Amino acid sequence: MQARVPAEKLPDSGTGPELIHAVPEAHYPETVNVVSELVDRHVEDGHGGDPAIRFSGYDDNPDISFEKGVISYADLQSRVNRFGNALSDIGVEPGSRVLVRFPNRPEAIVACLAAQKIGAVALPSMKLLRAAELKKIVNDAGVSHCVVYDELLEEVEKAMPELETLEEVVVADRGAGVEHDHRDYDGLLDGADDDLDAYETERDDLALMLYTSGTTGEPKGAIHTHRQVLATADTFARYCLEPTREDVFGGNPPLPFAYGFGDLVTFPLRFGATTSLVEDAKPADLLQAVEDHGITVLCTVPTAFNQILSAHPNAAEEYDLSSLRAGMSAGEPLAPSTFDAFKEEFGVTILDGIGTTEMLHIFISHRHTDEVDPTATGFPVPGYECKVIDPDTEEELPRGEAGLLAVRGPTGIAYWGRQDKQEEAVVDGWSLPGDIYVHRKDGRLEYKSRHDDLIISSGYNIPGPEVENVLQELEAVSEVAVIGSPDEERGQIVKAYVVLEAGHEPSDDLVEQFQTHVKNTLAPYKYPRAVEFVENLPRTETGKIQRIKLREQEQS
Structure with missing residues (x-):
């Protein structure tokens, strides 16, 4: 040694x-x-x-x-x-x-x-x-x-x-x-x-x-x-x-x-x-x-x-x-x-x-x-x-x-x-x-989420990054982070923090568009019941999104 x-x-x-x-x-x-x-x-x-x-x-x-x-x-x-x-x-x-x-x-x-x-x-x-x-x-x-x-x-x-x-x-x-x-x-x-x-x-x-x-x-x-x-x-x-x-x-x-x-x-x-x-x-x-x-x-x-x-x-x-x-x-x-x-x-x-x-x-x-x-x-x-x-x-x-x-x-x-x-x-x-x-049958490994990023809502397990990937497909979305937000009825709900691309403004119509797109792409229970528009997402120096800060914000 x-x-x-x-x-x-x-x-x-x-x-x-x-x-x-x-x-x-x-x-x-x-x-x-x-x-x-x-x-x-x-x-x-x-x-x-x-x-x-x-x-x-x-x-x-x-x-x-x-x-x-x-x-x-x-x-x-x-x-x-x-x-x-x-x-x-x-x-x-x-x-x-x-x-x-x-x-x-x-x-x-x-x-x-x-x-x-x-x-x-x-x-x-x-x-x-x-x-x-x-x-x-x-x-x-x-x-x-x-x-x-x-x-x-x-x-x-x-x-x-x-x-x-x-x-x-x-x-x-x-x-x-x-x-x-x-x-x-x-x-x-x-x-x-x-x-x-x-x-x-x-x-x-x-x-x-x-x-x-x-x-x-x-x-x-x-x-x-x-x-x-x-x-x-x-x-x-x-x-x-x-x-x-x-x-x-x-x-x-x-x-x-x-x-x-x-x-x-x-x-x-x-x-x-x-x-x-x-x-x-x-x-x-x-x-x-x-x-x-x-x-x-x-x-x-x-x-x-x-x-x-x-x-x-x-x-x-x-x-x-x-x-x-x-x-x-x-x-x-x-x-x-x-x-x-x-x-x-x-x-x-x-x-x-x-x-x-x-x-x-x-x-x-x-x-x-x-x-x-x-x-x-x-x-x-x-x-x-x-x-x-x-x-x-x-x-x-x-x-x-x-x-x-x-x-x-x-x-x-x-x-x-x-x-x-x-x-x-x-x-x-x-x-x-x-x-x-x-672990898929073709031998590939498919990522779902960090263990602590798994959202449990009404008994369903929902990987936050899976919802993020679907929202990222939309032209209006520049960056997105999805977490579980505390909810008395469901335990947690899916919440999306969204940074919009230039030329797009926050609106109820956009929220509805996001929710519909997720419902049409994934199991409907995975859609974000809450959407918050933000200027930027908290990140570490290495560029990783600090979802823990978003979760702490929701807890408070």
Whole structure:
């Protein structure tokens, strides 16, 4: 075990997930360091000159000393080695938790990889977190060091009087004009040796720690080992996307989002491909990055795909998108109407996948060579097994019946210091991500809802996302969230929160149109008995709708 990882913070014996390694690529030697596989191996194989990172923000940041916004694998290795040595010099030890707080910038990747290379645990932090939230995470994880972008320092400093374990803060000054007396990122980088051998981590040593986004309550620390990080690339990416060195992965999921870390760090670097980073990317920025960087695999969330379609209807003529070969969507279910519209407009198939912070990345998806059925998430990713169980008896249900999803594979749910949640989340070695699914007779798995998003009205079980998908088909609907609202007679009623497209105004006629459309498409008891028009929906930083906030609003 790594020196600074307290055993009491790991799941008790017998409560962790049963890990299986059903594909040959997911077998790793006893000692393996993720950075040796993601960076060093490519340099040793003669690919040091290949582009590892393309970054769109270099024009505004002249202090970043790489030509035309490109970092080669050799340059990335040098930066990682130098910063790894610098971290060791200021007291980071094997097992130390290092908080990394940046938008999508190269320094974030360098800091995470440097920590992992010296045997520490990288803990990327969402940039919008406030001091109170940072305090909970830093103290819970026992963070010893923090590497932070200057614009994001303020909340760290606000929290510092209550941070129990933080020893050092390193700040990347990038022109925000923030005065501080902390260590300087560039000074440490410039003054360090670029020769560094990877620490001999065991494959089950911790490499990455991520906190859940809190869509369903209090964030929890999810822990991942060196081989689990590699396994996400060697299962989903390898089999469903089949990347090559010529691929360029790009998108706007934040790096501290498990989905973003996989898409923009693990996947491209595992295969010697390139990652495209755009700081705080809006839909137009993504389209420009596809043209500028030659993005081949566009990774984002359903909201962004919808925004591209609605805000940039002539994107195919305005931008050169010819490099795109596939899209990836996760975070929330992708509506079939979005899938169809994007394929019609751009000729690109979007692979919708389900993954969680706890499972680290996608474990159900179609492959890019499949005939994709947008009404289903897809098949278990090679290397994973899935079954649908009765939530009360835990017995496997027959095909076609809705129940709780159970998953087993090379990754699984393991919480940091939350034995109570650990025992709820893993049953007989199977991880329970908390989703309601139907295992169809054709082998595909069809998403119904989060377990806590299931609406029970007059004894009927109604998956909120199913109603959302039907409402999303209507021209007037830009975004929608469906929840259960308390009702004395029925227990709950279906309520839809709707953001309208430009040019449409709230009206009783629209409400009636929505209700009729749902009645004509689904079982009539699933129609929304209440509709509320809103300007926007509450979301996490990763773009997920926070239905818990809507439910709390209804309760109050």
